[in-house]
Amino acid sequence: MNQTASVWLVVALALLAANxxxxxxxxxxxxRLVAPKNLAIRLAELVFWYFVVGGLALFxxxxxxxxxxxxxxxxxxxGTLFITFAxxxxxFRYLFKHR
Incomplete structure (x- = not known):
């Protein structure tokens, strides 16, 4: 895999993992959780996925x-790019009105 393909793979995975x-x-x-996830759990999970994608990029x-x-x-x-990707x-989760 060349360098350009690696960069685009990391960017695409970061976009997916951030969401x-x-x-x-x-x-x-x-x-599966008993209660629905709150924002704090979602942000902690966002940090986890940031490190997973970062580890893949380092590899x-x-x-x-x-x-x-x-x-x-x-x-x-x-980090700010990952938050922007999220x-x-x-x-979708907090600003759209779901019926």
Whole structure:
């Protein structure tokens, strides 16, 4: 897999993973909860998926060559990008009126 394909794969997975907590009512898509998930659980799950996608991105970067060192700025930007990717799921869950 070349570098361009790896980047687009990570972006597509990040878009999908950022919306998973808001689309599914199961915890991590596996565990059925007795009570519905509240916003705090969904945000904790969002952080979990951020680290899963980041780990996959780190793995793909390692396969392509040497890993570039990242500072706090990298994590601040990728975190805000992940939150931005989660916006459609948040709108679907909390701002749309469901019948």
């Amino acid at each position: 998973l907590p808001f689309i599914s009512n199961r915890l991590l898509l596996v565990y 793909l970067e390692q396969r392509l060559g040497q890993i570039a060192p990242q500072g706090w700025e990298f994590y601040a930007i990728t 916006f459609p799921g948040f709108v």
